[in-house]
Amino acid sequence: MRHGEYKTPGGKLVQVDCEVIDGRLHHVQVTGDFFLEPPEALDAIAQALEDAPVDASEEELAQRIQRALERFGDGLELLGFSPEAVARATRRAIE
Template sequence: MHGEYKTPGGKLVVADFTVSGGTLRGVTISGDFFLYPDEALGDIVAALEGAPSAASEDELAARVRAALDPGATLLGFSPEAVGRAVRRGLEAA
């Protein structure tokens, strides 16, 4: 599944994944955003891997937010933007 969301005035977030047994699997998050440090991308992906496919945009965003280190900086996107890209992928299916 594939979903995209661009934060107005910000950057594009792309979510690719499959759904198996009602959970997200094989999640990839990509886009033209800026993220410090690089390793924070792994935390975002880990937060989504195994998340229920019935989760709302806000629930997905909360998982991402909770997984990120206090020192991580998201530039041009947000946990909510990630949640919306995933939801769009789910809804397009």
């Protein structure tokens, strides 16, 4: 299992744990001391990263996350982190 962390400018910690199998991300888990509403959005973030290629850039990873979160519309609330923060923690886990 690989582990990456990123502390956002606001001081919130984002952690990503994952495995790399055949050059792709698997068993992705996203945790941290941030706030997210609705809670199901956390699963959507992890699912967005599942099967992503390990050579995906931070920008590509953040776009995958953003697309997955669009389905929550105006009901989505991210406090203390962003798709970019998760992408950065993911890249750190990979590297």
